[in-house]
Amino acid sequence: MNQLSSGVIADIIEGGHPDNPLVQILSMKRIPSGSQERWRLLVSDSQWSCSFAMLATQLNNKVSSGEITNNCIVRLDRYVCNMIQDNKKVLIILDLTVTKSGEEVGGKIGEPVLYDANKSRAEQQQPVSKPPPPQNQTYANKPINNNNMAGSGGTLHQNGPGQRNFPATGASQARTPSGGNVHPIASLTPYQNRWTICARVTNKSNIRTWSNSRGEGKLFSVDLLDESGEIRATAFNEQCDKFYDMMEVNKVFFITSATLKTANKQYSNLNNDYEMSFNRTTEVTSCRESTAIPTMQFSFVSFDQLETLDKDSIVDVIGVCKEAMDMSSVTQRSTGKELKKRDLQLLDSTNREVRLTLWGSQAETFDGSTQPIVAVKGAKVSDFNGCSLSTLSSSCFQMNPDIREAHMLKGWFDNGGNTADTINLSGQKGGMGGGGPGNFKMFAEAQMEKLGTTKPDYYWVTAGILLIKKENCLYPACPQKECNKKVVDMNNGLYRCEKCNREYDSFKWRLMIQTCIADYTDSQWVTLFQDTGEALIGKSAEELASLRDTNPDSFQSVFDAPALQFYDFKLRCNTEMYNDRQSWKNTVVAANPTNPKEQNRRLITEIKQMAGQS
């Protein structure tokens, strides 16, 4: 008995859409195109084989998990067969069920012939001694031939007129407003010039402006999704104005003609090798009957998995907002810009809590009073305080989304989850009053890990103070509250601040203490600014300044107390370019006298870990 839907491949290529056909996967080939994994399959119905089948990327895990292997039999639950360009066709498998494993089947069923779409069914290659294959649904003959992936161009040509559209399930059955063919997003390449997709907007940025050496302008971008895949689209300037208002999140649109280019994976975590820019020929129209276009898909990572991920990983998470901190402001170091932020404490059913930071208007408007379920697609993992999360501008943030995982989590939380003991992944306070073990390192470790080379890193170190530079530890600073820039004495009773671009009749003293500190592996020059500096010497900057003028001896002895003492330093380390040379900067953001008991406890824990006793 034939276990396959013999002859069905010819039907599909010629425009038919049989339900749930059974085919065999003879071989798989990873397509060498960028970083995005894509699988091209050689499938067979035992009579015909087809080498231009592609697996939708959301099914890639079935390959990596070993569920799909050579020789397995699959049922095509959803698929589309589309013209992609110049009469070339692609069969995209959107959903499938493995009905028999490759191991169980053991080998190729029948002797399938590679179906050549340049020819009619009657003209297909035939076994010499047998009559032509049937023109209808009787799947009797088994033409003989050998074939493999390498032997075919991977594309077929159109059979003839009247076959431009190949109906499929769902949205792919839809016609464009002008009656044309709807293309799957997964089939788009830069080498086609006119196509229409039907896609849902799953995320939309604000309008952003830029200005650089190449010019200036404005833009916004959207994430587009259909059942075959996803892609990012960006609209610049003219197109930005034209499409910004109409392209609302969650709505579905026909989009015709845009420029495709290779996506820069550095800036996008969408599952596509390409991204599109809208251009003058781009048309966007609303699609009302759009139930077949999927809504945004999350791929949630549970909190107990977060710590296993590399920092800067991008993840989808869902959690109960157990607590929302007040909104606060921080100053962006690179630009001095004021940023609004709000930290949330999220909890999931693995009894882990993790901190999520929201930014900007999201931070301002967030209301956590009802302990909502929070879902984020594309949050960034950081190793701050152990492990924490932050949204990016590309993140999609949803409150109480109407999805299964949200309802399950809510049920869990309301039925005891809210009182369970939890582990706080973001709870490492680095030895600061309570909290778990901190992110302590030796200097040699920090160097080995190249901390601070690409972006600022924070870590704790227990180190002794070898030397404090007393010269230039005080500087006259701008008297403005938020400005601490050094002022220039104009020698006329006025002090000029370059940052504020004005002169003042007074200044304030600020501390900037350079000190050399050492642990058992190395020494480092580090800088303490105002607050940490004042805490270290036990004097305010103003006190120190007047001491320097009135009592040089006691000024000197201020620095004797901390010298040769051990402190737990929290360091912010990074590199900056000075005259084309990379130089290290270590800023002390906290300095606490080392508590030997706590230090020993930490060391014992480490020793036990190294000995495998924990």
Add this chain to the structure above:
DNA sequence: CCCCCCCC
């Protein structure tokens, strides 16, 4: 043609 994604 953007591409910053921050702070402790």
